[in-house]
Amino acid sequence: MWRHIASNFLTLLVVLLMAAAGAVAWARHQFSGPGPSAIAQCVQVERNATLNAVSQQLADQGTVTSAYIFRAGADYLGKARDLKFGSYLVEPQASMQDVLDVITAGGPSTCGTEVLVRVGVRGNTILLRDMNPDTGAFEEVVRFDPDSEEQPAEVTEAVDRDGSRLRVAMAEGVTSWQVVQALRAAGFMSGEIDAVPAEGSLAPDTYEVEKGADRAALLAEMERRQANILAEEWEARPFGLPYETPEEALIMASIVEKETGLPEERAEVASVFVNRLEEGMRLQTDPTVIYGITKGEGILDRGLRRSELASRTPYNTYQIDGLPPTPIANPGRAAIRAALNPDETDYLFFVADGTGGHAFARTLDEHNANVRRWREIEAQRGEPTDTPVQTGG
Structure with a gap:
């Protein structure tokens, strides 16, 4: 009788182990296989967000099939505490592992709401744009001239909204005075500018900034980049x-x-x-x-x-x-x-x-x-x- 019981127990144990192995294999496939979303998704990670909250958010918006499997995968890979604040564009049918890699890698936000200060040769413009996940392109919501128009309420709300992307885009060929005027008109920045930088000393580029960023510090970064560019190109010049x-x-x-x-x-x-x-x-x-x-x-x-x-x-x-x-x-x-x-x-x-x-x-x-x-x-x-x-x- 005891031999029969032991035999049944071993059989049950084998079945349970096989079921567990199958469940693990299925979970791994779910974690690394194609995701459920047929379109690109904009995933927003709030400041100090927990893995539980983000996992449930991803499941609710249809980016992943299971909040539990996503959390388990993040724990297993040691990335449970690596969430980075920001808004990120996730490709269609991205796997849970792909999603995890995106939201733990950090870097500039790639979707969501953007407030862009555009420093142009013929004038400065401030744009409010939203990312269209279907196209992966930013679509203009509001445009205004900061030198002659008051900032619309929609722009103020976007600046104050957690997760909005703030950028300054400086075109080639603008003067240093034009850059200073644009930064002074950027209400989401702070600090005084004592003097206009030397002409030619600023690098045309797009600069990611945070709310309250210091204007003088941004100018210093522009100068640093231009000095590096000039030094590199001068070093490589022909005789x-x-x-x-x-x-x-x-x-x-x-x-x-x-x-x-x-x-x-x-x-x-x-x-x-x-x-x-x-x-x-x-x-x-x-x-x-x-x-x-x-x-x-x-x-x-x-x-x-x-x-x-x-x-x-x-x-x-x-x-x-x-x-x-x-x-x-x-x-x-x-x-x-x-x-x-x-x-x-x-x-x-x-x-x-x-x-x-x-x-x-x-x-x-x-x-x-x-x-x-x-x-x-x-x-x-x-x-x-x-x-x-x-x-x-």
Whole structure:
């Protein structure tokens, strides 16, 4: 009888062990296999959130199939205490392990609500945007001009909302004064700015900030990044360029940045100015003249006057030899690289060609022919045909 009982017990034990092994295998498959969501999900991890709360939230919104299995997997992998505050975009059918990796890796938020301060050449804008999980793209909710409009209530609420992403996006070619104006208008930042940083010293980029971030500290980070970029590109430059210092290369890069908006033209435009410097020719570029008039404070919303082109100022490259004394904007890495790695051409002139790009020329006769074509385009468009032209006009 005892032998029969023992045999039944062992049989039951084997069955239980097999069931347990099967359950573990099933749980592992659930944890590492494709998730239930057919669309991307925006997962928000609140500050100081517990694993229990996040697990249940994920199950409720259909990102994972089981809060219990998600918690067990996080415990098993030693990540139960590694949750990072933020909003994260999770791909369709992401496994529980994928979700866990995303919300414990941290880094900038990749979805949810975003307040973006956009520092642009023609003005500053503050945008409120929400991520559409279906497309993975931010969609604009509110846009306003901080220099002329009051901040809408929706933006204030978004800034105060836990989990909103706050960013400052600085475009290539903006001036340091424009950056300072934008940061002063960013109500979610704090601190005073004592002085406008040196022109050209700020790196165009997108900067993630927190509510209450110090404005001066952000400017210092912009300066640090630009200094690193310039040092790296200067170190990698070829021999034989007409620059004695990195600052001179930065000045040239700022001119290239303002002369063309086409990435593929930067090195070609740079070649024209390098060739002119090597030939002892004046640069004759309008953006430097404009900077001498505006000092980088706003834009000159009109054409240059003949009297302005004839006036001898430190920035009038129609009247002075060589480079102006400082950069005329904050160039991006691509423009700095172009200034230090110009194309090898024998071009000495260029003028707009009507397509957004430029027509390049080796001789004054070729250039004058290009200018005539540009004048014809201006006339067809009903634009003034007596405004100065670029480089050699």
